[in-house]
Amino acid sequence: MTDPDDFVFSAGDAALTELPEILMFGDTHHRIAEPQLRPHYNAGIEFCLSRSGIYRWDVEGAPVEIRKGELSVTRPWQLHSGQDNLLGPGRLMWLVIATGSPGSFSFTGRLCEILGNESEEILRAFSGTSTAFLGDLPPG
Numbered sequence: 066m067t068d069p070d071d072f073v074f075s076a077g078d079a080a081l082t083e084l085p086e087i088l089m090f091g092d093t094h095h096r097i098a099e100p101q102l103r104p105h106y107n108a109g110i111e112f113c114l115s116r117s118g119i120y121r122w123d124v125e126g127a128p129v130e131i132r133k134g135e136l137s138v139t140r141p142w143q144l145h146s147g148q149d150n151l152l153g154p155g156r157l158m159w160l161v162i163a164t165g166s167p168g169s170f171s172f173t174g175r176l177c178e179i180l181g182n183e184s185e186e187i188l189r190a191f192s193g194t195s196t197a198f199l200g201d202l203p204p205g
């Protein structure tokens with residue numbers, strides 16, 4: 066990380082004790098492109114929001130690009146990386162939410178309580194999506 070305001074919380078960190086379904090939550094700023102986003106999988110849905118800059122992903126061989134204010138979503142166990150393994154430059158926030166074992170996705174615990182009746186619909190919408198790009202977020 067290159068900025069004093071950057072943070073990354075991973076499963077098991079005290080900051081995530083109340084929401085064990087959150088596997089990772091981070092906010093990072095890079096002034097230059099850095100070779101640090103190698104191919105990987107997540108055991109959950111990953112949301113990435115570009116706060117500034119342009120981010121280029123490779124999601125199972127397909128190029129995905131997000132710009133400021135745009136959100137990308139990667140399904141559980143979907144192989145993804147930065148194009149050419151690069152991250153940045155820009156400011157990126159990400160959240161990885163556990164969804165259970167492959168093929169049987171579900172929200173549980175506190176996160177399910179927070180999402181309430183909408184949790185199953187949200188999960189279906191994101192875990193079954195074939196695209197990794199959502200585009201501009203609505204204002205507000």
